[in-house]
Amino acid sequence: MKNLRNSFMELGIPESRILENESMAKHISFRVGGCADYYVNCIDRKELSGLLSFLTEEGVPHMLIGNGSNLLFRDSGYRGVIIHLEGEFQDCEVQGDTVIAGSGKLLSSVSSLAAKSGLAGMEFASGIPGSIGGAIYMNAGAYGGEMKDIVTRVWLMSPDGKEETVRTGAEMEFAYRNSCLQRTGEIVTKVELKLQPEDAETIQARIAELTEKRVQKQPVNFPSAGSTFKRPAEGYAAALIQESGLKGVSVGGAEVSEKHSGFIINKGGATATDVLQLMELVEKKVYEDSGIQLEPEVRIIGEEDE
Numbered sequence: 001m002k003n004l005r006n007s008f009m010e011l012g013i014p015e016s017r018i019l020e021n022e023s024m025a026k027h028i029s030f031r032v033g034g035c036a037d038y039y040v041n042c043i044d045r046k047e048l049s050g051l052l053s054f055l056t057e058e059g060v061p062h063m064l065i066g067n068g069s070n071l072l073f074r075d076s077g078y079r080g081v082i083i084h085l086e087g088e089f090q091d092c093e094v095q096g097d098t099v100i101a102g103s104g105k106l107l108s109s110v111s112s113l114a115a116k117s118g119l120a121g122m123e124f125a126s127g128i129p130g131s132i133g134g135a136i137y138m139n140a141g142a143y144g145g146e147m148k149d150i151v152t153r154v155w156l157m158s159p160d161g162k163e164e165t166v167r168t169g170a171e172m173e174f175a176y177r178n179s180c181l182q183r184t185g186e187i188v189t190k191v192e193l194k195l196q197p198e199d200a201e202t203i204q205a206r207i208a209e210l211t212e213k214r215v216q217k218q219p220v221n222f223p224s225a226g227s228t229f230k231r232p233a234e235g236y237a238a239a240l241i242q243e244s245g246l247k248g249v250s251v252g253g254a255e256v257s258e259k260h261s262g263f264i265i266n267k268g269g270a271t272a273t274d275v276l277q278l279m280e281l282v283e284k285k286v287y288e289d290s291g292i293q294l295e296p297e298v299r300i301i302g303e304e305d306e
């Protein structure tokens with residue numbers, strides 16, 4: 001890839017926010033994978049718009065990263081530019097019974113602010129380790145709640161950075177681990193969440209209860225991307241994997257968690273190839289045993305190795 005550092009600096013992005021040949025293992029919760037050619041931190045909409053316009057016009061591959069908790073970069077890395085949002089994208093404020101949050105803000109912080117402000121409805125998201133942007137993209141959900149239930153407005157930028165629009169929650173086409181963003185490629189800059197007033201202590205107690213459930217049931221001490229596979233229409237991925245006798249099965253440093261078979265974890269020293277080979281093995285065995293085809297929930301990024 002040609003040297004883009006000077007072009008980024010001409011767009012007004014300081015050198016300190018342009019990382020070259022950056023290991024993506026540092027930025028994703030699986031802690032595996034190769035390097036991206038560039039990793040750029042953007043701090044406001046003007047900068048983001050300029051960067052997207054430039055990359056689109058030059059035909060340079062690029063993608064947004066939130067908190068990297070649903071991504072798996074291949075060992076060959078990413079030939080292009082990863083864009084991370086900070087600065088104004090981390091703003092968050094409570095206005096009556098709504099919360100306005102920047103897309104780079106973590107769900108856990110927004111959920112905690114809402115609880116402290118006596119606003120209920122976001123407890124389900126407190127333990128999901130994603131950003132607001134990633135959660136909208138995935139329609140993240142847990143324990144009976146999902147983003148669809150609380151999102152009233154979403155501020156978006158077009159993929160080429162030239163237009164900005166606002167969509168209502170209903171217009172986001174939220175479905176199980178899906179939203180229109182997976183089709184349109186638009187970028188979330190900010191969201192509005194509608195919550196319900198309730199006693200702060202009661203909300204915080206519910207968050208503590210859900211946190212305890214997660215710690216009990218999930219391998220939270222090992223790097224992973226959460227549930228590796230989507231829930232199939234015919235049952236639960238974890239149950240199917242367990243029934244196929246795959247609990248604890250490993251490839252290199254990647255293992256089907258003993259604690260929760262829906263999670264593939266990095267036991268230490270795993271490569272992205274280990275994880276991908278284990279995913280393939282799981283999909284094949286579950287299909288042979290049940291006729292059900294598991295589909296990855298984690299998004300796999302990068303070119304397949306030759």
Ligand SMILES: Cc1cc2nc3c(=O)[nH]c(=O)nc-3n(C[C@H](O)[C@H](O)[C@H](O)COP(=O)(O)OP(=O)(O)OC[C@H]3O[C@@H](n4cnc5c(N)ncnc54)[C@H](O)[C@@H]3O)c2cc1C
Pocket residue numbers: 029063064065066067068069070071085103104127128129130131132133134135136137138139140141142181186187188189220224225226227299
């Ligand atoms: C231990 C663990 C537990 C988990 N538990 C759950 C759970 O209970 N429920 C659940 O749903 N998920 C869960 N996950 C998965 C993950 O946290 C969610 O999918 C989360 O929504 C991903 O957010 P992120 O910011 O990390 O997105 P990333 O992984 O960084 O990105 C995911 C996708 O979103 C896109 N994206 C990111 N930001 C933006 C933006 N601003 N605009 C447009 N697109 C954007 C990216 O391009 C990418 O395609 C878990 C993961 C882990 C590691």
